[in-house]
Amino acid sequence: MRPCWVEIRTRALEENMRFLASLAAPHAELLAMVKANAYGHSLALCAPAAVRGGAGWLGVTSVEEGIAARALCPDTRVLIMSGIARGQAAAAIQFELTPIAWELWQLDELESAARAAGAAPGSFPVHLEIDTGMSRQGVLPGEISSIFSRFAPGSPLRLEGVMTHLYAADEADGQATHEQLARLDNVLSRISAAGLFAEWLNVGNSPALLAGQAQPIGELAARHGMKALLRPGLALFGVVPEFDPAFDVEVEPPSLSRARAALKPVLTWKSAVVGVRSVPAGASVGYNGTFVATEPMRLALIAVGYADGLVRSLGNRFHLLVRGQRAPLVGRVSMDQSVVDVTDIPGVVAGDEVVLIGKQGDETISSHDHARATGTIPWEVFTRIGPRVARTAV
Numbered sequence: 001m002r003p004c005w006v007e008i009r010t011r012a013l014e015e016n017m018r019f020l021a022s023l024a025a026p027h028a029e030l031l032a033m034v035k036a037n038a039y040g041h042s043l044a045l046c047a048p049a050a051v052r053g054g055a056g057w058l059g060v061t062s063v064e065e066g067i068a069a070r071a072l073c074p075d076t077r078v079l080i081m082s083g084i085a086r087g088q089a090a091a092a093i094q095f096e097l098t099p100i101a102w103e104l105w106q107l108d109e110l111e112s113a114a115r116a117a118g119a120a121p122g123s124f125p126v127h128l129e130i131d132t133g134m135s136r137q138g139v140l141p142g143e144i145s146s147i148f149s150r151f152a153p154g155s156p157l158r159l160e161g162v163m164t165h166l167y168a169a170d171e172a173d174g175q176a177t178h179e180q181l182a183r184l185d186n187v188l189s190r191i192s193a194a195g196l197f198a199e200w201l202n203v204g205n206s207p208a209l210l211a212g213q214a215q216p217i218g219e220l221a222a223r224h225g226m227k228a229l230l231r232p233g234l235a236l237f238g239v240v241p242e243f244d245p246a247f248d249v250e251v252e253p254p255s256l257s258r259a260r261a262a263l264k265p266v267l268t269w270k271s272a273v274v275g276v277r278s279v280p281a282g283a284s285v286g287y288n289g290t291f292v293a294t295e296p297m298r299l300a301l302i303a304v305g306y307a308d309g310l311v312r313s314l315g316n317r318f319h320l321l322v323r324g325q326r327a328p329l330v331g332r333v334s335m336d337q338s339v340v341d342v343t344d345i346p347g348v349v350a351g352d353e354v355v356l357i358g359k360q361g362d363e364t365i366s367s368h369d370h371a372r373a374t375g376t377i378p379w380e381v382f383t384r385i386g387p388r389v390a391r392t393a394v
């Protein structure tokens with residue numbers, strides 16, 4: 001096997017799941033967000049681990065991802081976060097997937113597919129998304145009454161959940177979240193005034209949970225006779241999101257301090273040294289010779305490139321771990337290979353393990369380190385790890 005792989009600690013994921021459930025309790029239950037191949041960690045490894053850790057719900061992006069999750073976890077609720085695409089209602093019903101819906105056509109397609117499948121009145125659950133401020137998915141609060149008739153008695157559809165997405169739960173002042181929850185409160189009152197009842201209030205990502213929002217969300221749900229469901233993703237994989245601005249350590253929410261201590265990173269990304277060579281001063285390294293050896297150097301060729309998700313612009317400005325030390329990337333990262341400087345790391349030989357994300361000896365490279373160096377966020381760092389990088393459970 002080409003030595004470029006990801007190790008997934010499924011036990012760590014299970015423990016993260018249990019820990020996050022304890023943070024949410026008694027205010028809310030949790031959906032484990034495993035969209036986009038479990039944030040690049042492998043749905044096949046992570047969905048069953050989340051369920052072993054107690055997840056009653058899984059969140060995926062699409063019906064396609066939902067069908068894959070259903071095959072892995074036959075008895076778990078599966079929520080389709082981006083809703084059905086046209087023509088997918090029958091598949092959602094066949095595989096017992098629960099769509100988020102916000103467009104009238106989605107509700108119409110679901111209703112006719114449910115009738116065609118012989119569904120009894122109120123038997124097919126749907127979660128309705130409300131746009132409380134993100135302008136992405138969701139019914140605008142002003143247009144909510146247009147959907148009430150879709151859940152009239154006799155319809156096979158049941159309004160099981162009301163969902164919204166918080167767009168700034170990582171902003172430490174919590175102001176945007178507070179405003180979104182106030183808008184949601186208002187919409188919930190109008191839903192019950194229309195004689196409709198939803199069992200679940202489905203709100204909140206990792207930053208919301210870690211910042212202590214399970215309680216206000218749970219209280220909002222309770223005021224409307226509902227149960228709260230939060231939807232952490234990143235935290236499940238053991239990564240604590242950054243807040244803006246960062247909380248001072250003395251005043252950070254206790255849930256966040258507890259999470260820092262308890263969450264364990266699930267993913268380690270590894271490769272290996274393919275070969276080591278000595279080059280003289282003046283040797284140029286990689287495409288376009290963007291690095292030129294200033295002295296006699298030892299260089300190690302590593303089996304990882306940008307097609308694996310190591311961002312090309314990291315050439316000459318990042319490092320990998322070799323023998324527990326930081327080895328600078330020299331020259332451009334190629335599609336399938338890269339080169340590190342091991343002049344100051346004694347004893348490097350072909351076959352040595354290399355760490356791109358994770359710990360080796362006393363050194364660690366985190367997804368946050370990659371994110372900072374490439375102007376992005378850990379979510380993107382994980383999801384760009386390429387499909388040819390094997391994911392193995394450890």
Ligand SMILES: *Cc1c(COP(=O)(O)O)cnc(C)c1O
Pocket residue numbers: 033035081165204205206207231232233234235
């Ligand atoms: C991805 C996603 C989440 C999880 O977000 P994290 O920040 O990774 O916890 C929650 N809700 C929705 C709608 C999402 O798309």
